[in-house]
Amino acid sequence: MPHLRAHGAPTRRIARQLLAAALAAIATPVFAAHGIEAGDIRRDGAACNDFFDYANGAWRASHAIPDYMDRWSRRWESGEINKEHVRDILSEVSARKDWPAGSAEQLSGDFYAACMDEASVNALGAKPVQPMLDEIRAIKDAAGVQRTIGHLHDVGVNVPFTLAAQSDLHEPTRVIAHVGPGTLGMPDRDYYIKPDKRFVEAREKYQAHVAKMFELAGEKAAAAKADAQVVFAFEKRFAEASLDNVQLRDPKLQDNKTTFAQLGQLVPAFDWSAYFDAAHMPHDDLNVTEPKYLHQLQKELASTPTAQWRTYLEWHVLNAAADALSAPFVEEHFAFNGKYLTGATEMKPRWKRCAEATDNQLGEALGKKYVEKYFPPEAKARMQEMVKNILLAMKDTIQGLDWMGDATKKKALEKLATFNPKIGYPDKWKDYAGVKVSRGSYWDDVVSASRWNVADGRAQVGKPVDRGRWGMTPPTSNAYYNPLLNEIVFPAGILQPPAFDVNATDAVNYGAIGVVIGHEISHGFDDQGAQFDAQGRLSNWWTAEDQKRFTERGACVVKQFEGYSIEPGIHHNGKLVLGESIGDLGGAKLAFLAYKKSREGKAAEPTLDGFTPEQQFFLSWGQWRGDEIRPETQRTMVQGDPHPIAKYRVNGPLSNLPAFREAFQCKADAPMVRQGAERCEVW
Incomplete structure (x- = not known):
């Protein structure tokens, strides 16, 4: 998932930024926050017919999916640009060979350098993995099988x-x-x-x-x-x-x-x-x-x-081991897992694959420098304020539910009160003590880092849970909810434009990262999350009648998404995507409510490019979530991904929201308006 200048911003936005910079130089400072990407909108489309196509259709029409990607949008473009930031950091630290042994710079720099030394990797062929293969080929009995399983x-x-x-x-x-x-x-x-x-x-x-x-x-x-x-x-x-x-x-x-x-x-x-x-x-x-x-x-x-x-x-x-071995192994691995399963026609550049691998194995070693360069304190402060407002919107929503009884509401509010937001980066960084990384063999570095990560996880068994640990690295462009810890986590990597930008209007930020925040909060109350209580225990806190009503509301979402096809004969599995779809529906509603509440007592945000603040909110979601996806990837997603494809992550939830209909003045019979028994609302 998902930086401003590097995003290929349209001329209109650049002009606004230049104007803001010029005005800042005169005696009375002036700040001009930017709005949605008006140039991305398909002007000959209709918001009330197909909002996904309307919000970002022009951008997708002029930006083909790169050969090495399986989907593309401003969101994915931003995620790839984020890897350029990681590469810049790694290129800087890997340029030096005199870092103290075991330091974050030595580990991440040498790991990246070994990966980037393609000539050496190719010269070694399958030799790096030969000791493992030899061990396997020497297995003579059941005891040998079990020993090798442990070693693997x-x-x-x-x-x-x-x-x-x-x-x-x-x-x-x-x-x-x-x-x-x-x-x-x-x-x-x-x-x-x-x-x-x-x-x-x-x-x-x-x-x-x-x-x-x-x-x-x-x-x-x-x-x-x-x-x-x-x-x-x-x-x-x-x-x-x-x-x-x-x-x-x-x-x-x-x-x-x-x-x-x-x-x-x-x-x-x-x-x-x-x-x-x-x-x-x-x-x-x-x-x-x-x-x-x-x-x-x-x-x-x-x-x-x-x-x-x-x-x-x-x-x-x-x-x-394939991706860490010589080119024939890498290419064959890509031929099936990339070309065939996703439809991508070429591999990502080697630097990008090496940046991804370093982040995957040693993400907190390079995370400090990433945060220093790309996640300033003011960004964290603004994000914290948004999270607080959206949690308050969820509180108001629970209190106002007409289908939930007081006993269940009390338990739901108790759970909401224990939510733990983590933003940007961990308070305590991993030190990777004991990891041995050199520039001699990339595969050996992968094994060394993997061995440390496995041992680090195993060392937690039998101990009190460490709530300071993160399940994602700081540069990761993603977010998650953990029901066992009742935490919502937003790494610095996703808190970049266009998802989040300290220079954007509230409407734009709430419409993009705000919906993501609401989405993760809603996961605490989706069909899975609702089975865990305020302490993170798998425990039923619902009355039987309220549970029945909740299930019925979820069934509406299941039915809605069962009706969404990607091609003849292949449609979404509503039960598979239920949790993510409840998350999107709740996320959009909560973020919009929080946005409106955050503006109380303030001057209304301006209409920009002809769009009201409310319209900008929904356009921001449509533009951030507006992925073009290869047919092969769509088929794989429909089969096993709990997330719907992007078109239905945009149109699905918004078609249920009265606030969307009002913002764009959609007629009652418009395709983007679901009414009566067809309209789904869970939270």
Whole structure:
């Protein structure tokens, strides 16, 4: 997700900025905040017919999706520009080789430099990963399989199961281990199971891809093809034992508190004591997210030949390592995961991939410098004020609900009062003590950083939760809500134009980042978040009647999005996108209410480019969220992404809002106006 000058701002905006700068130089200071991007609007369109097309259609018509992207908008353009900022920081620190060993500058600079040394990476071929492959190929028995699984987990290769350190669903002040399904090579279980033509084709493409990777690692074509079939059959069995994407949205289905002894009874073929001891984790109670999957794991451990385990593990090492190896591996990995699955036709420039990788592995090492350059204190202060106002709007909304009883309202308000907003960056930075990074081997650096990150997570198990930890790095252009901690988190990377700009009008900021803030707040009260109480426990705080009314309101949203198709025969799964759609609907409503309240007692913001402040609010959302998305990516999203495609993230929620209809004076029968039983409102 999502910087002003670098955004390719239209002439009109530049002129306004120059005028503001000139006026600031005279005796009486004058400040002129900018509004929406009027040049992005499709003037021959109609706001009340298709607001997505109207708000940003002109921009999309003149800005084709870059070959290396699967979607494009000002939001995604800003996100890519953000990576230029990260690159500038990394280029600066990597230009020096005399940083103190273990310092943030040495770690991030050398990691980036090793990644950027493409000639050395290519010269090494598959040699960096050979020790792992040799270990796998030397496995002779079940004990060897289990030892290797542990070694792979140490560096973040999460097969055939995964272990994550997360809060206890019922005692969220405590961190426990959560054991669940391992990584699949395709996006989700349905790719292995469903009979639709697109999934059948994906299975064929995937097996050809796996075979090609085995060939690159030195196998003959016939053996590689046979091994690909082994991998697919192995993964299919695991997929069949997994929850589907809609089931994964129900936390109750993944709430299976288990003692350490019971885990051993569930999968007796695995030596859990040896695994936990090697990982330096206590033999405490834990949570099994999918018991059926672990039953399948037991079957595989007990009956699958060691040779097939070797093939399966070797594939997942190659798959995990591909982007850090020589060009043939990188290109083949992109051919399936990029070209085929997303429709992108070329890879991102190497510097961009290296910037992403450094942020992913060592984000808080470079985060300090990023924040210093791109997130000034005044931006944080303004963001804090907006969050406060939108939380107050949610309070007013809850208090005014006519469908919720007083007992449930009391619990909802208690939960709202415990929300913890995190803005920009952590108060305490990770020090990455013990990470060894050099410029000799990029893959070795990836392994070293991954090993540290895995160990850092495991070290939390059995301890009180550290509420200062972040789930995203400061340069990340995204946001999230964590129900177990009841926190909303906005890294500095998303708090950049056009989502947020200290020089923008309130209407523009509330219409973009304000809706995102409201969206994350609403997640605390969507179909998932509403199952967690004020302390972050998975606990029902609803009366039966209020729960029924809430479910009915959610059903309206499900029905609405089931009616949105991306092409004939492929439509959104309303239950899959329910939470995100409640978030967008609540977010737009809350942000608009907060915007109006924030202007009380102040002079009205001006009409700019012919648009009222209220219209600017909605246009800001339409322009920030207005992604053009490749058909291949749309198909992948509809299959497994809980977010709807951008068109319906704009039109879907706004068509339910009376404030939108009023702002653009839409007629009652306009396509952007839902009425009566068709109009959805949850919060």
